[in-house]
Each structure stands twice: as C-alpha cells, then as structure tokens.
Amino acid sequence: PVPSCTLQARASAVVLVLSALEAWALDSYIAAVYEHSVLLSEDTEKPTSPEEALMLMDRNMDVLEVAIKEAARQGAHIVVTPEDGIYGWVFTRETIYPYLEGIPDPQVDWIPCADPERFAPSPVQKRLSCLARNNSIYVVANMGDKKPCNSSDPRCPADGHYQYNTNVVFDSEGKLVARYHKYNLFVTEKQFNYPKYPEFVTFNTSFGYFGIFTCADILFHDPAVVLASRFQVDTILFPTAWVNTLPLLSAVQFHSAWAMGMGVNFLSANTRNSTLDMTGSGIYAPDGPRTYYYNTETENGHLLVKELSSHPRRSPGYPPAVNWKLYASSIKWLPSNDHYFSGVIYHDLFSFTELTEPEGNRAICQKDLCCHLSYKMTEKQKDDIYVLGAFDGLHVVEGEYYLQVCTLLKCRSTDLSTCGQPVETAQTKFDMFSLSGTFGTNYVFPEILYSGVQLAPGEFEVLSDGRVISRTGTSEPVLSITLFGRWYEKDPPHTERASP
Template sequence: MWVFKLLSSVIVLVICCQLTFKVSAADEFSYIGAVAEYHPVLTGDNGTEIANENAKNFITMMAKAAEHNADIIVFPENGLTVGFTYSKENRTMYPSFSTFLPDDNAHVPCKNSETVVIEALQSLSCAAQNYSMYVVINLMEMKKCNASETESHGCPSDGLFFYNTNVVLDRNGTIISRYRKFNLFAEPGVDVTSTADVASFTTDFDVTFGHFICFDILFKEPALTLVKDYNITDIVYPTHWFSEMPYLTTLQVQASWSYANDVNFLASSFNNPSSGSGGSGIYAGKDGHLITYWPEYSSNALLVATVPKLINGERNVSLVSSTSALYYAFNDSEISTLVGLEVIPQRLFAQENLTLFTTSELDFVNGTTEISKEVCNREFCCSFHVNSNFANESVTETSKYYKYRIAVFNGIRLYPGIGTGGIQVCSIISCTDATLESCGTRFAVTDDVVAATVFHSIVISGNFSTDADMAQMPSSLTTDILPLNPSDFSYSAVDYENSTDRSIVYNLTSSTSNLLTFAIFGRNFSGDWKEEIVIEEPTESPTTGASAGVHVPYSSIAVAITFLVAMWQ
C-alpha cells in the first residue's frame, strides 16, 4: 500500500511539474522548436545498454529544452540505437540494437508492462510526459514478416524486417507517427518499404509536421510529396549526413531545401567530425535561418528557436529577434560521450567528382573586374555575370587564397556507395589552386588564408525544366561552412507561357569575401537509382578538366561502400 501511495505522490508531483511548463497555443503565431546536435555512444556489444545511455542523454537535453518551453524537440538519425556493423549477409547483431513497435498510433510506452518497445523508448515516453513536449526520435525498428508481406515482396531469411525509422511522441508520451526511411545511404541489410511512407502528425499548437530522414532530402519521394501534394509547411528532419563539397555540405543542403520549398525546417544532426558528420539548424524558409550550428569538433549541443508559423502563406517575422534563438553546449559532466575522444582539428569532407563538368577559370585582374560568360554542358547552358574586386597587392607567391571557376553540369552522377542521381548545376565554385582537382576542397582551418577576392555581385541564370521529375534550389557556402542568409541574395523562378521551361535567376546582392560556392543546384529524378551509368562526351567541350565518355558499373563503387560504412562505426 505504501508503495502505491508513494507512486501516486510521484505521479501528482509530475503532473504539477507539467503544469508549470508554458506550451504554445493553437491561436498563437509561433511555437518553440528545439534540435539536438549529438555525438552518441558508439561502441559496445550490448545494444540495450547503448540505447539506455543515449536515452539518458536525450532526457538531459529535453530537460534543458524544457527550461525554454520547447514545444517540440528533434533528435538525430542513428542517435539512439547505434553501434552495430551494417551487413547485408550477416544481420545477427541487428535484433539487439533494434526495437519492435506497436502497430497502432495510440500506444503509450511509459510505465506500460505490456509494451513491446525497448526500455530506452519507454524512458523517453515518460520524459515526453514529464516535460510536456513532442519528441522526434530515430531508431532501428524490427518487424516480423507476415504472410502478406512474404507473398508481396519476399521475407528475409531471418524472418524479420529492419527499418531506419522515425518515431514521434506527443506530450503524453503517446506514439503518434512513424516513418521508415525510403532512400537509404550505405545501410546494407536495412529494409525499405515497397512504396515511400508519407508521414505527418498534427500538434496541439495547430501545426502539422511532415518528417523524413537524411538522404531522403535529395529525392522526390517522400520529401517533395509532403510539400507539394499535402501542403505541409513544417518539417522535422533527423540526419546523419556525410558532407561533400562543393554542393552537399550539411547546412548548405538544409538551408537550400527549406528556402526552395519555403517551409519551416527543424534539422537535428549526428555529430562525428571524423566522418564529416554534423551541423544542425532551424530555418524559416524564405524568411531566413533562425539558428544554425556547425562545429569543426565533436560536440553535444541544443538549439532552440521561436518559429513563426506559416499562416496563409505568410510568417509574422517580427516574432524573430536576437533573443528568440539560443544555443547551449553541454559539458562532459552533463553528457560524457566526448570524454577520451581523439580531437579532430578539422572536419573531413568528401569531394564531388568534377571531371565531367564544363568549367572555366575566372581570371581576375587587379582591381575591379566585370566578367560575363555563357557556359554549356550537354546542351544545358548557364549565363554568368560577375562583378568583383581582386586585391593583387595582398597576395604573394606563397600566399594561400581561393581561386574560382565556373562549373556547369547536366547528367548523372554517382552517390558514393549508393547508386546514381540526375543533376543540373550552374555554379561558381572555389579552388585552392589553379587545378580542377583542387576545386571542392578547402584550406586547413589553421592556414593563414588571404581574402583576396571580394564579390560585389553575381548573377547566374539558366533555363530549367518544369517537369515533375525536376527540382531546383539556390545553394551557397562560405568559408565558415555556412550557407548565405536569404538577406544576402535574391532567387526567382519564372515559368514561360506555353512551355515546359522556367527561367531561374540567382543573384548575390551583398558583397562577400568568403565565398566557396554559389550555385543553382537542380535534381533530375529520372536519372536516379540506375544500376550503371553511361555518360557520353559532352556536346560542348569542357574548357578544362574534362574527360572523354565514361562507363561506370555499379560494382565499381564497392570500395566507397566499405569506406563509408567503416567511417560510420
């Protein structure tokens, strides 16, 4: 009896504590969003212990978010159930690092003796109750095959499906939504559904969120479907991204996608500098970045921001001020996953293969230079107008400073370890020397780099297709590995009458001396997931750095698969 009375007292105390938290109302014009930049527990043979330790750290972050009345918090891809080795042939370790999930979206794992979920998810369900916030968690889901699935698309030999899955808890700790990743990246042995889930959930503060995971952001299904077919205005996004220059670094992609689709975007990243992973942010589409975080080093941090709701196509941006966003770094006594880690002086990046791009050096002379050029690649042409100033007196033979090239591409590229993707790019990119091989790389953070070139304006324009298999977005990157804020550029897309073409103009409107990338980045989804690619020699000969036609069999990227999977561990 005394145990029951004590438990009742605890429940009453928890309820009282919940009442002290301020929650955003349905009729308010904003809500409080939080995202975690998290370096998880990565080693160990016991998946349960690893998940429990990560859950404990998640709860520490939730407690901090609750101090700022967060309505919703997002945790990264692979942040909870992590530490196993991916293998298509041997999945014996998978079950101990996975969880079953209930079939219905009305299940409360907290203190539920009959629940099928792992202890870590039970703890997080209770924390969602205690701190009265929505929680987005990514984990490895385990599901038994049933007869219909066996008949439709085959059952694995171990009788189980394993999915990379988002789970959403509401303020009561109830599982209200899930999403199974559709576009996998170097995840052998992980299953996908026969069609992409279109996952969303509606909150008590009258915002409906869509969600997807990491690599999904570069594909039509389900990411663009949520926005274009279901009119979703807010996205929660767990990610474990491997940054690649010059077009696909973490925050660069997040900001570009948020802007192009004009959605509020809450991105939480797995932090691991040794594999180029990390970078979290909260964005308000075309109204700018609310808060971004990109460390060179291992880090555990929380980002919190007031997010203006998108109502009838508009945000009340007056709600956003210097005090409406904050960043909090956890020390080792609060979260100890960084203790004993080797210090990585500079985050490692992958590099795009630019050899099949048409490129042209931007040859700046001392003082102000105006350059106008049209550059084409495989019958796709882009126009460039550049106004810049080069300070010749600031450089010597030994000075380190960025050089620049125009780079244009229209075709199919490899995603390392995965497959293919169609892209169309009009860009100006930086190089560390005069060679094409140096483009898409950067100087060391310890180097003394001279900012010799100041871009006063850049105008890039091109004709792109309005076909449903095509999508475009503005893409930028500075030497701080941050995207430009929308206040620094203009971007317009105008569809031609009686045509399937659109004119896109991307204009740098603020002078900058720290530019790495300024690009219109387009995707052609019809070029995705090819078993092999055959690229013919471009009809327009590249100015420099081009190769002849190339045939790349899918098997040739096995080395890249091994490399990326090894980095993930």
C-alpha cells in the same frame, strides 16, 4: 432520417471544435534540434545481449535527456534528435538486432510511459515517451523497428523479419503520434530493409502540420518532395547522420537550400563525429536559416532553439513561385569554347570556365544546361581561383539521381586541376553576383556558402525569373554560389538504386 435539429447540433458542434482548435492554434512556435556526439559500441561486428544493447542506448539517452530538458526549459514545443543517435551506425544485420524494438502503428493510441506493458518490451519507446510527457514537449527520435514476416511474402528476409531505420514522434502527453520507416537507405545501411512503398508520414499539432523523413531521403522525390508539395506540410522533421561533402553537399548548405527551394520550415538534427566529418544542424525557414551550427573543432553536442512561423505559406514574406529557366533562356551570349576545361565534383564530371577578370559575364554549357553568371569581386585575391561550372547528368556514386547544377566556386589551389575539390576557406568577397541556368526541372535549391562553411542569411534573394542575386556585397569571402537542380523524372527506379 436524422432529424434536422440533430444535424444542426452536430454541425454547430463541429464548428465549435474547429473554432476551439483555431483559437488554440499558434501563429509561431519554438523549435529545437540537438546535434549529438553519439556514444558508439566498441565492437559492432560481434553480437551483444539485449541487456548490453540497452546499456549503450541508455547512455545515449542520458545525454539526449539533458538536451530535451534544456529545450523544454527554453520553451520549445518540439525537439529533434539525430539519426542513429541512440546506438550508432556500424552494424551488420545480426548485430543490430538486439537494439531493435517492435514499434506499433500510431493508430493504436498508445502512451508507452503510462502503459509500457501493452506490447512487447519497449524500454526505448517507454523512455522517449516519458521524456516527452514529463517535459511537456514533442520528442522526435530515430531508432530501429523489427517486424516479423513469413515465406509467403517474397520480400521476407531469410531471418524471418524486416528491420527498419525508423523515426518516432511522441507528443507532449507522451503518446506515439508518428512512425516513419526510411525509404532511401544509404549504401552502407546493410543492416536495414526499406519498406515496399514509400511512407508519407504527417501529423497535426496546434503549431502546424508536420512531415518527417530521414537523411538520404532528402535527395529523392519520395517521400520528401511529396510531403512538401502535395501534402503541403508546414515543417519537415529531419533526423540525419550527414557526412559533409564539400563543395556542394555540406549539411547546413544543402538542408537550408532545400528548405528554401521547397518553401517549408526544416528542422535538421545531425550527428557529431569528426572522423566521418559529421556536423551541421539547423532550424531553417523558407526565406533562409534562423539558426544553424557547424563545428569541426570539438566533439561536444549542441542544442539550437529558435522561433518559427507555424504556417510559413501564410506569411507575407513567403517566397514567390520561381520559373527556373526564364531569365537564362532569354540570354543571347554563349560561352567561348576556348576557355573551358573539365573537373570533378563528388564523382561528377563538370564543365568549368575560369573567372580570369575581377568582374564580367561568363557562361558555360553542358548538354541542355547553360549557366550564366554576372559578377564583380570586391578585390580579387591572387591565390583565389574561381570557376563557373555546369553539370547535367546522372550521379551514380553512393546513390543514383539526376542533377543539373550551376555553380560558382573557389578552387582548392591555383592549380586548375584542383577545381571541384573540397575547400573550407577563401579570401575574396564579391560586390555583386547574379547566377542563373536553363534548367529542365522546377526543383532547384539555391546554396550560398561563405569561408569557414558559413551561411549567408539575408544576403541574397531568388528572383521569380530564376536568378539568385546578391542583395548587398558579400559580408564574408565566398566558397561557392550554387543552383543545385534535381530532375527527379530522370532518376532510375527506386529498387535499382537504393537496395542494400
């Protein structure tokens, strides 16, 4: 038996360590994200040498280095860079291979900057590690991992190795503290494999508990929802290469809504590429955006730096739990059938009803979802046509996932057949709005988008009975007000929807 004095000594040592950690812990921290205009290979169809691949990656890391140093100069504790930010995205399985490195499990306790030869050549990991170490900042980056496999593994690709779209995190000492393999690959990512099981990657710091995933992962339950709700992380790190898809899925719109709906801080670093309509990065808190960037004018990169609460769940302003169908289920008025028509938003067939009056109450139903709107326009501009829309069904293009969506949106023109098409400008402001729906899911993300694809921090709130309402009149003309619901239980199995 261990003497009780030894046990007491151990116990007090543990208490000392914990209280030291507590004293060292920060109530807030400075976050940074960098939107990067990636330098791309001229020909990704033709195999290149490892030396040429490294030259391209070094050119991108030269740009990232300037941003990381500037973030550190501004006091940032952590900086997030975009998905595909080191080499781009248009590759075949063969042509991306020279860009990949073997990335070990972080449990190996490795600082590549101090010990670059410990594993196979890892020039990218070494450089990222040194950037973190030399600037005393956590660095989050996206790169490619390769892992050998053999024929005894039935999933092993014909070329004998797995290739993963991978996020890495190096701490302020340059140590590899996290490695995440993307689970929900976008349909164009033929160059990568997804891991057999979703990975739930977290790490602890003196300024909070972090989780990490990539781009299309945000649309699915695993690992995104699990990290936020089961693991209760404080902050999500999100490298992305997000193509803006208005009216419901532009980057700043959806990522800020997800942070709010899941009650987490969210650091989103997007790529900047005008031909693919990629822009939109942000630092988001559960009660709204702290800062964000959306720019279709220039090709330049952009650094965002802002303070966040380390543990948002502990803050007094933390949003209460929401019953997303409580209010809408109590409403008696239903739509009149003579006023509705169909329209398409991003390949989904919505039911619409036009807001013909400058103020009033409207409702529209599709399947089990009824959407209810009360509104008053400040002054209805004659060229601005608004509709209330509902969609309850499986989205099947570029991924399969089940949606329930209530949306008030501006049509592209006065022709009703344009309702649901992308539009970036509006002229009509609203004195008030209240939108709710009879959702079958608890996962609903509230999106408010103003003219010019701008967010509305502080101008709306979500009530615990499932209404999103205006706090004041809208300060800018409205593009859309949306409750974007995800019914994960109705999704098809992962292998059927995500396998390139």
